Amino acid sequence: xxxxxxxxxxLYARKSTDVEDKQVRSIEDQLAVLRSLANEQGLNVVCEFxxxxxxxxxxxxxxNDMVAKIVKGEASGIICWKLDRLARNPxxxxxxxxxxxxxxxxHIQTHDRSYRSADNxxxxxxxxxxxxxxxxxxxxxxxxGMYEKARRGEYPGLAPLGxxxxxxTKSIVIDRYKAPIIKQAFERYAGGLCSLENTAGxxxxxxxxxxxxxxxxxxGGKLLKRDQAKYILSNPFYCGLFRYGGELxxxxxxxxxxxxxxxxxxxxxxxxxxxxxxPAEGKPLAGxxxxxxxxxxxxxxxxxxxxxxxxTYYRCTKKRTVCSQPFIRDGELASQLSQALKxxxxxxxxxxxxxQMAEKDSQxxxxxxxxVAEDLRSQVEGIDxxxxxxKEMYLDQDIEQQDYRTDKNILVSQKKSLEEQIxxxxxxxxxxxxxxxxxxQDAEKLGEITLSPDPIPKKSAAQQxxxxxxxLKNRQLQFSPQNQWAALQAALEKSSExxxxxxxxxxxxxxxxxxxxxxxxKRTCMPIPPPRH
Ligand SMILES: [Zn+2]
Numbered sequence: 001x002x003x004x005x006x007x008x009x010x011l012y013a014r015k016s017t018d019v020e021d022k023q024v025r026s027i028e029d030q031l032a033v034l035r036s037l038a039n040e041q042g043l044n045v046v047c048e049f050x051x052x053x054x055x056x057x058x059x060x061x062x063x064n065d066m067v068a069k070i071v072k073g074e075a076s077g078i079i080c081w082k083l084d085r086l087a088r089n090p091x092x093x094x095x096x097x098x099x100x101x102x103x104x105x106x107h108i109q110t111h112d113r114s115y116r117s118a119d120n121x122x123x124x125x126x127x128x129x130x131x132x133x134x135x136x137x138x139x140x141x142x143x144x145g146m147y148e149k150a151r152r153g154e155y156p157g158l159a160p161l162g163x164x165x166x167x168x169t170k171s172i173v174i175d176r177y178k179a180p181i182i183k184q185a186f187e188r189y190a191g192g193l194c195s196l197e198n199t200a201g202x203x204x205x206x207x208x209x210x211x212x213x214x215x216x217x218x219x220g221g222k223l224l225k226r227d228q229a230k231y232i233l234s235n236p237f238y239c240g241l242f243r244y245g246g247e248l249x250x251x252x253x254x255x256x257x258x259x260x261x262x263x264x265x266x267x268x269x270x271x272x273x274x275x276x277x278x279p280a281e282g283k284p285l286a287g288x289x290x291x292x293x294x295x296x297x298x299x300x301x302x303x304x305x306x307x308x309x310x311x312t313y314y315r316c317t318k319k320r321t322v323c324s325q326p327f328i329r330d331g332e333l334a335s336q337l338s339q340a341l342k343x344x345x346x347x348x349x350x351x352x353x354x355x356q357m358a359e360k361d362s363q364x365x366x367x368x369x370x371x372v373a374e375d376l377r378s379q380v381e382g383i384d385x386x387x388x389x390x391k392e393m394y395l396d397q398d399i400e401q402q403d404y405r406t407d408k409n410i411l412v413s414q415k416k417s418l419e420e421q422i423x424x425x426x427x428x429x430x431x432x433x434x435x436x437x438x439x440x441q442d443a444e445k446l447g448e449i450t451l452s453p454d455p456i457p458k459k460s461a462a463q464q465x466x467x468x469x470x471x472l473k474n475r476q477l478q479f480s481p482q483n484q485w486a487a488l489q490a491a492l493e494k495s496s497e498x499x500x501x502x503x504x505x506x507x508x509x510x511x512x513x514x515x516x517x518x519x520x521x522k523r524t525c526m527p528i529p530p531p532r533h
Contacts, residue, residue: 181207186261260434271463298472313327345447442464465479
């Protein structure tokens with residue numbers, strides 16, 4: 001089939017080393033077949049173009065050169081193995097189609113097919129479409145592979161600081177040297193006593209710093225920036241989870257810290273984030289209190305005296321209202337705040353004993369839970385037996401189909417409820433213990449916070465204890481604690497009159513205010529209710 005309209009042909013062969021061309025014939029093969037094809041059909045090849053690049057994106061130099069020459073009129077035909085050699089992306093495909101429609105290209109000959117200007121463009125569209133889709137599928141498959149990996153609990157990426165990629169086992173393992181440092185950084189930050197800058201400094205002193213980048217050697221070996229420290233402290237990888245494609249997955253890797261410590265750090269990050277957003281440099285307590293007279297918020301102001309002395313005071317904003325409240329100096333407010341917080345410091349002895357009592361309670365609850373769960377499970381087994389019997393009766397035609405169905409539905413529904421009860425029981429019976437112990441720790445740590453000159457941890461502690469019940473009136477702090485802090489304050493006040501052992505006895509001293517959700521459980525003797533979150 002010799003084409004009479006076309007005299008000059010370009011021969012184009014392409015194979016990339018990329019995965020999409022794995023199955024494609026080698027360039028030598030392509031050339032050999034195409035040359036003999038040209039020979040057989042009497043096509044006059046004026047130039048051969050060989051390209052070793054993927055066609056998934058526009059911008060191949062040899063291809064572009066060939067097209068430019070075609071536009072100049074140096075040839076009007078192309079011989080190539082398949083259309084997907086010319087294009088695997090819609091831009092290049094459209095260019096070829098357009099040139100063919102305009103008759104700039106009059107003929108494309110592949111090893112098994114002929115495409116001409118006058119032909120229906122449908123077929124060509126389909127072929128190019130397939131070539132393009134192939135690339136898209138390939139990329140989707142790679143992505144799917146990554147998601148499957150994530151679903152299996154394997155993090156599809158580089159191990160974060162404190163971990164290493166084990167090439168041999170293709171898994172992520174703990175970096176024995178750096179992991180303990182990262183863990184300490186979390187613990188320190190959770191205490192509320194150090195900032196992100198402090199954390200970066202702490203890491204730097206222990207050899208964790210910015211990486212050296214090849215391009216710019218001056219970038220390496222420096223203190224981590226605030227954002228980098230924050231990135232570490234908010235990476236759930238350390239508590240055994242990981243984020244991928246916006247979703248959280250349960251990882252297979254060993255965790256460095258508990259989920260509870262991680263959550264605590266997130267809370268501190270959030271609180272600090274709030275205080276940092278305030279324009280209040282040198283006015284860290286702004287926004288903490290409300291005016292005891294008009295309820296407006298108390299803001300901070302900095303003044304510079306003629307002598308150059310800077311002083312800060314806090315006052316009611318008096319926004320759109322008349323209020324007679326005076327200002328208070330920052331030192332005075334900070335000291336009143338410390339005094340207020342001191343009323344809630346949990347003595348170490350208490351914390352230890354309460355923690356032990358809670359453990360004991362939890363173990364007791366554990367035993368009861370186990371017994372209840374066992375009872376529920378045997379009920380489920382009973383239902384299974386009944387179902388089996390019912391089925392046999394039905395098969396033996398001892399009962400009608402309608403009756404069989406009604407009875408069966410009742411049993412299946414009962415079984416489902418029992419199974420759900422078992423799951424709920426196992427999920428909830430221990431949920432109070434960890435937050436409760438965390439609260440004991442927080443309350444004990446308050447001593448450290450009141451002694452520190454840093455006002456920010458004081459502010460977060462005050463927010464935790466008083467919530468919005470913190471007022472300033474006539475230069476005096478007025479406060480009332482919320483939930484378990486109120487119980488603690490009362491106990492501390494009583495402790496001067498009553499011996500410690502009495503206060504710590506459940507039901508006489510600090511009482512639990514929260515019910516155990518499950519009716520089978522006896523009320524747990526929780527000395528002080530767990531914190532609210
Ligand atoms: Zn006011």
